[in-house]
Amino acid sequence: MTVLQLDAVTRVHGAGDNTVHALREVSLTAATGELVAVMGPSGSGKSTLLNVAGGLDRPTSGTVAVEGADLSTLRLRDLVALRRRHIGYVFQDLNLIPSLNVIENVMLPHELDGVRRATAKKQAASALAEIGLAHMAARYPDEISGGQRQRVAIARALVGERRLLLADEPTGALDSAAGDDILALLRSRCEAGATVLLVTHEARYAAWADKVVFLRDGAIADSTDLSSDGSAASAR
Ligand SMILES: Nc1ncnc2c1ncn2[C@@H]1O[C@H](COP(=O)(O)OP(=O)(O)OP(=O)(O)O)[C@@H](O)[C@H]1O
Numbered sequence: 134m135t136v137l138q139l140d141a142v143t144r145v146h147g148a149g150d151n152t153v154h155a156l157r158e159v160s161l162t163a164a165t166g167e168l169v170a171v172m173g174p175s176g177s178g179k180s181t182l183l184n185v186a187g188g189l190d191r192p193t194s195g196t197v198a199v200e201g202a203d204l205s206t207l208r209l210r211d212l213v214a215l216r217r218r219h220i221g222y223v224f225q226d227l228n229l230i231p232s233l234n235v236i237e238n239v240m241l242p243h244e245l246d247g248v249r250r251a252t253a254k255k256q257a258a259s260a261l262a263e264i265g266l267a268h269m270a271a272r273y274p275d276e277i278s279g280g281q282r283q284r285v286a287i288a289r290a291l292v293g294e295r296r297l298l299l300a301d302e303p304t305g306a307l308d309s310a311a312g313d314d315i316l317a318l319l320r321s322r323c324e325a326g327a328t329v330l331l332v333t334h335e336a337r338y339a340a341w342a343d344k345v346v347f348l349r350d351g352a353i354a355d356s357t358d359l360s361s362d363g364s365a366a367s368a369r
Pocket residue numbers: 146147153154155173174175176177178179180181182
C-alpha cells in the first residue's frame with residue numbers, strides 16, 4: 134500500500150529577486166514497510182521535502198497524499214489530527230523535554246491528543262520495550278547517552294498508530310556504531326510495517342534503504358531502487 138505520495142511538488146520561498154525554489158516538481162512514493170533515504174548537498178531541499186511530506190509546510194503547487202488523504206483538501210483540524218495520529222517526526226535536535234523523564238516524553242504526543250494517561254503510559258511502555266529501553270523509562274534525558282536519546286525520540290515518533298516516520302538526520306552527531314544502531318532500529322520498524330523517510334548526509338546509511346532519492350537544487354537528480362535486485366539486503 135502507498136503510504137506517502139508526492140506528485141510534482143514545488144515549494145517556492147520568497148518573491149521577485151529573492152525567490153528560492155526549495156523543491157521543483159518532486160514526485161515520489163513510499164509504500165508500507167519501505168525505508169526511503171533522501172540525500173543531497175546542503176540547501177538541496179531535503180528538510181523542505183520532509184516538512185512538506187509531513188504536512189508541516191505546504192507545497193506551492195503539486196499534491197501530497199498520506200495514506201490516501203490529499204493534505205491540501207483537509208481542513209486544518211483534520212490535518213492536525215492526521216499529523217498527530219499517523220505521522221511521527223524525529224528532528225535533529227530531538228526536542229526531548231528535559232524536565233520530563235523518558236516515558237513521560239514518549240507519552241506526551243498522545244496526552245496532547247487527549248488519550249487517557251493510563252492508556253498513553255501503556256503504549257509508551259510498549260514503544261520503549263520495542264526499542265530495548267524499557268529499563269530507562271524513569272531516567273531523564275540528561276541521564277542517558279546521545280544514542281539512547283535518539284532512540285527515545287524514535288519511540289516517541291512511533292508510539293500508537295503512527296506508521297509514517299519522518300526522520301531528519303536522526304544519526305546527527307552519533308559515532309558510527311551508534312548511528313548503525315539507529316539505522317538497524319529504523320529498519321526493524323519498517324519490517325514491522327512502518328514507512329520511513331530518512332534524510333541523511335552519509336552515503337553508508339543509504340545501504341539500509343529500499344530506495345535512495347538524490348536531490349540537487351530542489352529537483353530529484355537521481356533515484357535508485359535497491360529493493361528489487363537485493364543489493365540493499367546484501368549491503369546490510
Ligand atoms: N523559510 C524559508 N525562506 C526562504 N528560503 C528557505 C526557507 N526554508 C528553506 N529555504 C531555502 O530553500 C532551500 C532548501 O532548504 P532545505 O533546508 O530544504 O535544504 P536541506 O537540503 O535540508 O539543507 P541542509 O542539508 O543544509 O539542512 C535552501 O536554499 C534554503 O535556503
